Structures are given as structure tokens and as C-alpha cells.
Amino acid sequence: MPGADFQVVKVWIEPGCIVCDACETACPDVFDVQQETCVVKPGAQYAGISAQILEATTGCPVDVIRFETADGKVATSDGLPGMEEAAPAAVEAGAPAADRPAVPKPRKDVAPDEGVQRMLDSANVTPGRSTRAGEAAGGKPAVARQLTDVRIRDDWPADLKFAVLLARPRQTLVKPEPVPRAIGEQSGMSRRQFNVALATAWGAFAASAAIGLGAIGRFMHKWYVPKKPPRFRAGRMENYPDVNVYEEYKKSEQVWIVHLPDNTLVALSTICTHLGCTPNWLPNDNKFKCPCHGSGYRMTGINFEGPAPRPLPRYKIENLNDVVWVDKSIEFRWEKGDWGKPGSFIQLV
């Protein structure tokens, strides 16, 4: 802006500021936007920045800035009386200032919004620039509130959007001052009371935790089966005279004692090698058959049908003074070629 041909001597702000920052942006040396309103900085020097002051004055969307020149003229947002154009920078290229009405008519391609139009009428806010059509100082704060409520629509002209944005009051976050206070000072609680409450709370927590853990421990203990020694006495040799599957130790030890046709005595595991069910001995079919997935084993323990991937393992079996002893800690597995090894069977005569 070229140098101004006037001298500013006094600047003031009338009521109705909406705290929009426009003036401080235009002339930071003079205007200071605070939380509630904008103020003229105390002791600000006006010399040499008259053009900036004029720009801030004409750019104010709600038209509350005034200044007085040395020759006694009072400027409003229309500029100084007698000036051709106060703020060329703010003029729309396609809208000559002389032809511009105080309140613009809505553009043809934009649907007129009744609320916006009413607001514009009362606020004297024109697209892109504030104009002053008359004295309506009392409505100014209401304008600020209305502008906050107006939703900016996409089909508005850019300058209208800008004007509404500019006119919105600044959002400020008011933080409450933190009040430092000692424990018990304002809560009506003494140190002793606090300690008692603390001890009670922790005590209750510890007690309930102890009860819960105890219940879990009791539950686990209930199901814990004391481990039996893996070696057990499976009766006398004369208990197994014939070729057959003897199921006496199926329930207590999960072992079948089998007298095989080749006159050997073996101890077979009763746990299916597929998924661990207990197969049934079917004497008519001469086979073990699992009820869960249909695995079948021959009398020897060899798997031959169903999904079982390997034969039933045999346990160590020995004859000590005509008493049969089975040791479940030692397994003999067919797929490893263990079934011929000593200890995997008792040879009968």
C-alpha cells in the first residue's frame, strides 16, 4: 500500500468485537486481540503505519474499529470520508466498489438460505468485506453467536465462507487452575482415618485374593491323583492259563495282560494311540475296538483298521517266582522293533 496521506492521531474500538484476529494480523503494532475483546495497545505509536491502521479498520468484519486523523476526520470501515477507495487489497476483482450494494444479493446459482440472509442483513457483513449500512451496535454480540451456529456450505462463494470463518469468535479453552492440596487437607479426612481406610482396602483385597487362590488350590488338589509306582504286581502266573485277554488290571492300571497264541504273555497299554480313548476288547471279533474313532487292534496290539497310526505299546513284564510283575515306566514299541527284546514278553512253556 502506498504511503498514506493522512496522520492517525487516535484509535479506538467500539463495543461488539468478535475477537477475530483480523486487525492484529493487519496491524500488530497497534491492535492486541485478547480473550474477550480486542484492545488498542497502550502507548502504541501511530506514526508511519497509518496505512496498516486503515487496512485493519476497513477489514474489521463487524466494523468496530475507528480512528481519527490529524485533520479531524473519523474513519469507519468504509474508509475515511472523501476517500475514493480505502482498502484496494480487499476489493473483489469482479465487483467494483462503487456498484457494490451494502447487502449483496444472493448469487443466482446459490439457493438463498433464509437464515444466512437474515444474519447478513442484521450483521452488515458482506462477502469478502464488512460494510456499514447503519448503526446497529446493539446487535453485534448476537451476530457473533449466530455466526458460530451457521454451518458453512460447500456451494457458498469462497469469500462468503471466508467472511463467516473470519467472523467466528475464537475458541478458547479455559483451564481451571489446579489447586494444590495435601492429602486429607480438604477431604475432611485425617491422617489416621486415611491410613485406616488404606489398610482396610488392601486387607479386603488381600483376603479376597487369598480366598480365591485357596479355592483354586483346593480345586487343583481335588483333581490331583497321587502318582502310583509304575511297577505293580499282576497276580500269579497260574491266573493266565489260556490264550485270552485278561482285563483285571484295565481299570486300576490301564494294562491288559494278554496270553498270545504263540504262548507268550505280554502287557498291553489300554490307551488308544490315536487320541487316547480306551478301546474295548471284543472277544467275538478277536480284536480291540476304540469307541471314539473306530480304531481296531488285533490281540497282539497291532493296529489294522481305523485311524490309529501305530500299535499299542507293550510294557515291561517279568516272572519272579511265578509272580507276574509289570513295569509301566519301560515301553516296548513295535515301530521301533522293540517287541522281540527281552523283558517285553514272558515265554510260557
Next chain:
Amino acid sequence: MDAITQIKDWINLVSRPEIFLGAATLLFVLILVFYKQLTHPAAAIVVLLASVGGYAASMLDKNFRAIVGKPDNVPITMLLFMTGFFLWLALRQAAVNDTRMERGEPLLEGKPDDKVLVWPDLVYIEFMIACVCTIVLIVWAIAFAAPLEEPANPSIIPNPSKAPWYFLGLQEMLVYFDPWLAGVVYPSLIILGLCAIPYIDVNPKGNGYYTLKERRFAIFTWLFGFLILWVVLIVIGTFFRGPNWNFFGPYEAWDPNKAVAMVNVNLSELFWAIWLHKPMPDNPLLRELPGIVVFLGYLMLIPPLALVVRPVRRLYEKMGFIRYSLMMVLALFMALMVIKPVLRWTVDLKYIISFPEYFFNI
């Protein structure tokens, strides 16, 4: 022997798993091919009346009644009829839409009055359904006793031992696959595969409207997995598996002493001992080489070889290498769920690869 007994015997005969599964698959394919004729309301009413009548007539049979009437198995009957109803409902709308598309008319879903508000319309319906479900569950709990048995005893196992009905498909799979495969790999693959569907199938057709013509492959694959590999397997596990996990027809008494010859052999035994008349090699890796070759060939050769078929080739060009490979691997594992049981039933094959030394079997 009167006519009714003859019919029952015949139904028992065709309830052998290979025939039943084959017939179910054939029926499934026929439904998808002739969906326009079969979903016509008149045809649907005939099918409904026939199945209800068949069910009611079958209830006169002592053995059928004993199996179907078990409190555990009542949901399976509901499952059967409800699956049928919802299959009809979806296919009917697809049939109408496909016909409209051919004539150039707007789709069923295109009508503006089809849309309702979430609140209150949908929420109200959901609330009423929730009330009805609660009432039904309470009545059910009172009417049918929970099937509790005596405390567990490892030496007395119920024969047959059955999982909850919704797991019977998986239990059926456990008969044909190693536990780690049927119990770990397959359930994970099912979940991961379902999660992967939106990334593999990026075809936007069929979004928001019913159609079968535009999504034949996707709908076939999905329904095959759900109807054949889940519902049919549950039905087999519930109604056809009896004592000692033997197969029984629907009108057959569950005789625990039924003698069934089911000797099965591994592929290695089939290859070395039966075909080549040689002793089994001692080295486990050499012994299982045929099975390894067959399995890896199945997974790695079929996807490229399938590209010879023109529709598959078009699919490959549309999907790209990664999507196509993922889809093929998932589809091949899915197909294995049918191939393996059929091989067990027809040629008594136990495992394709079997390392009993390392607990690894496929």
C-alpha cells in the same frame, strides 16, 4: 419280506458313506444347476411335504425313532429343516434376480420400499426374536433332560463316544486324518481361510443383492464347504455312526457286535508290498517316498496344470499369482477332506504319508 422292509433295507444300503456322500454331492450340484426350477414355490412345497412325510413315516421305525428322538439329536433335525429352508430362501431370490437380469428388469433389492429404518424397525424385530429365542430355550431346557452321565471313568467309555453335535463333523474328520491334522491344522485353516475370503475374492458382483449366475464358483465353493463338509458330516456322525464307530443305516439296530471288515493299509504298504512285492525299506524316508511324492505333487502340480482349462486360466489372469495360489491351496486342502475319506472307504487307504516313528501322518 414285505415291501416296507425291503425299502428300509435299500435305504440302509445306500446309507453307506461313499454312496451317501456321493449322492449328497450330486444332489447339491443338481440344486445349483436347476435352481430356477427347483426353487419354484410349488417344487419347494413338494420337497417340504415329501421330507416331512418321510420323516414322520420313518418315526414309525423303532431304530430310527431311537436315534432321532435322542435329546442330543433333536437339534440335528432342526438343523436339517432350517438349512433346507434358508438354502431355498437364498436360492429363490437369486433365481428371481437372475431371471430379472436376463429380461433387463430391476432387481428385487432395487425397490425403494425395501429399505427400513434401523430404529425402530430392525431393533424391534431383533428384540422380538430375542424374546422368542429366550422362551424357546427355557421351554427346551425344561422339556428335554440334559444328557448327563455318571462320573468319568477311563475304563468305562460310552460306546460310541460322541462329541457335541456341532463337533461331529470334526470327529468324523479325525477318523481319516491324524489328530494334529484334523484337530489343529484343519480348524486353523478353516478359520484363516474364511478370514482370507475378502482378500482372495475381490469380485464386487453380488454385493447387496442375491444372484447365482454372476457368482457360480464362489457360491459353489462356499456352499460345498458348509453343506457337504459341515452339515452332511454332522448328519453322518450323528445318525450313521453307532457302537465301535461303525456305520449303521438309519433303520438298522445299533448292534455293538456288528462285524465289519475294515482292514486298511498305508500307501507305502500298498506300494512296496502289494504292488512291487518287495520287503518294506528300512529307511523310513525311502519307505514313505511314494506318499511324499503323491502329496507334494497334489499340492504343487495341480495349480499350474489346472491352468490348461480355459475358465481357470481366465480366473488366474483376473486374480494374479498370489491370490490364485492361495485360493488353490485352500481349495486343494478342502478337496482333501473329501478325497481322503473316499479313499478310505473305497480302497482302504489308511495314510498317504505315515511316520509312526515321529507321530507324523497325512
